[in-house]
Amino acid sequence: SQELEQSPQSLIVQEGKNLTINCTSSKTLYGLYWYKQKYGEGLIFLMMLQKGGEEKSHEKITAKLDEKKQQSSLHITASQPSHAGIYLCGAAGGQGRDDKIIFGKGTRLHILP
Amino acid sequence: DAGVIQSPRHEVTEMGQEVTLRCKPISGHNSLFWYRQTMMRGLELLIYFNNNVPIDDSGMPEDRFSAKMPNASFSTLKIQPSEPRDSAVYFCASSPSWGARGYTFGSGTRLTVV
Numbered sequence: 001s002q003e004l005e006q007s008p009q010s011l012i013v014q015e016g017k018n019l020t021i022n023c024t025s026s027k028t029l030y031g032l033y034w035y036k037q038k039y040g041e042g043l044i045f046l047m048m049l050q051k052g053g054e055e056k057s058h059e060k061i062t063a064k065l066d067e068k069k070q071q072s073s074l075h076i077t078a079s080q081p082s083h084a085g086i087y088l089c090g091a092a093g094g095q096g097r098d099d100k101i102i103f104g105k106g107t108r109l110h111i112l113p
Numbered sequence: 114d115a116g117v118i119q120s121p122r123h124e125v126t127e128m129g130q131e132v133t134l135r136c137k138p139i140s141g142h143n144s145l146f147w148y149r150q151t152m153m154r155g156l157e158l159l160i161y162f163n164n165n166v167p168i169d170d171s172g173m174p175e176d177r178f179s180a181k182m183p184n185a186s187f188s189t190l191k192i193q194p195s196e197p198r199d200s201a202v203y204f205c206a207s208s209p210s211w212g213a214r215g216y217t218f219g220s221g222t223r224l225t226v227v
Binding site: 020033035041042043044045048088098101103104105106 | 117146154155156158161163169175204206215216217218220221
């Protein structure tokens, strides 16, 4: 079965600094999702990547899927307190035949004022 | 659109009691998913339905767990009997179609079994 490894597990950064979160898959990724979860709340969809080399941005958050489609990175520029939360990457089943998304354990991001 | 609605938001129950969690998906969404989140194991997929039919329940931890979707607008996750290790946040999510891009999650039910 596919497994997703996220790093780091937790991250504390000063407000205004840039940061990167990584997600590595044990198998080829046919769809890679990034979600954000505020503490004590549900998950909010950020973006989805499908093609090798694809890059998408949402406000100050940029995510990229590498050419081999086994790793994705999420980069936040000039972090703000509103960016604090848990970031989870999720992988769709293979070749569009399986609708379920399996998630990594998440990266807890704290922003220091 | 009200989004995915879960109830209750919080549930505290004694070990051995039956617990029922409820979910109302977004109208028109054909797929529904139940997840469980803990610090140790992260977000685990328990079961999912497509057009009210259970497709994959391999994530259901034990026979004490059961899920139903009697119609397109309602699903339940039942634990009987509950145990302290079932304490977690349970999320319901829905998506518009098979292979859709991204789910919409509910706010979750925080279950504490004492």
